[in-house]
Amino acid sequence: MIPKPNPSLYTPLPPEPTYVVLQFYHPPNHHPYLRRTLISISLLLLIFTIVFLLFPSDPHLQLVRVKLNHVRVNSSPHLSLDLSLSLLVKVFNPDLFSLNFDSLAVTIAYRGRELGFVESNGGRVKARGSSYVNATVVVDGFEVLHDFFYLVEDVAAGKVPFDTVSLIRGEIGLFFVKIPIQAKVSCEVDVNPKDQTIVHQNCYPE
Template identity: 55%
Template sequence: MSKQGLRDSSVPYIPLPQNLNQQNVIFSPVYYHRPNQTNHYLRRGAIFAGVLLLLSATLLFFYPSDPILKLARIRLNHVGVNSSPKLTIDLSFSLTISVRNRDFFSLDYEKLVVSVGYRGKEFGVVNSEGGRVRARGRSYVNATLDLNGFEVVHDVIYLIEDWAKGVIPFDTTTKVNGVLGLCFLKIPLKAKVACEVSVNTRNQTIIRQDCHAQ
């Protein structure tokens, strides 16, 4: 075949249109960023602080606390002063003491001690039997203190003056020692409440009482 024949049989050239939309594709490499170390440490610190705060709140909530003593009731049975042959005093009190357990475990106590005195001098002591106070519970203990013919050695003049006035101030102190039953642990607890009781010697009644925990 001649060159002229090859030229005639070739595909004619068609020019590309001028308004062809061109799309540019840009390839960018992918970078894997490491996590920020500062944020990681802050996150771990926040978690640790939260756990520590929760643990502290739990320990504070369950931490053993001493029981609360309260003189729920006091009644004067008898009071008298004898001047012959010696200056002696007869005194009888009936008391009801409230023992409140604030803990989440039971409280066992061996005895409850109640003492009465005058102007800082102790006259007598009475011990009640022991018992158990349930968790978050309250128990009432009755005690009677009797003094017959107790010789007054100190503050004789003050006692005579108070007797003449018709009002004698007495001091009462109530103490309890107990053990908190926490599984196999025995945690000692104690409480004390002091009261000032003013007694009317004429009508044999209590006219005022002021108590505070110690």
């Protein structure tokens, strides 16, 4: 007869361990790409800023004052015109470098025909600064036979129209490079030959 096993004499085996495998997800590292993008954008903005600040632009001309010295219409020995105008022109340099201009040239015309021309001395305008240049245009004995009827009508109306053009040429030294620039302003000036006054003045840059 086989004896029955005594359950109390056996130690139960521990349960088999359960293993849990944890996998961690590492997202792709975009920081280097983002950093390169920000650096590129910053460099572009810096380049645009430097070009905007340093790239030279033309100076600004403004006719500040026009003074009529005298005007006279001569009928003998032939129909001619005597005229003298004094102009004060303001030159403004908007750049960050000084401006050297060779001269300021001023012409005066009547109904499209040039009457006279004057050229003043050159000068220097500091960065973001202004300078004032005087110029006087003198016309003596200019024959106006081609515009006889127009001139008679204008004198009778008390308003003789003249056109003035002020032109400045110079250069700006950008590091070791000399960059030529120029500016022009045109004005329409109506003069009363009877009382020697300026009736109307209109200026615009070109």
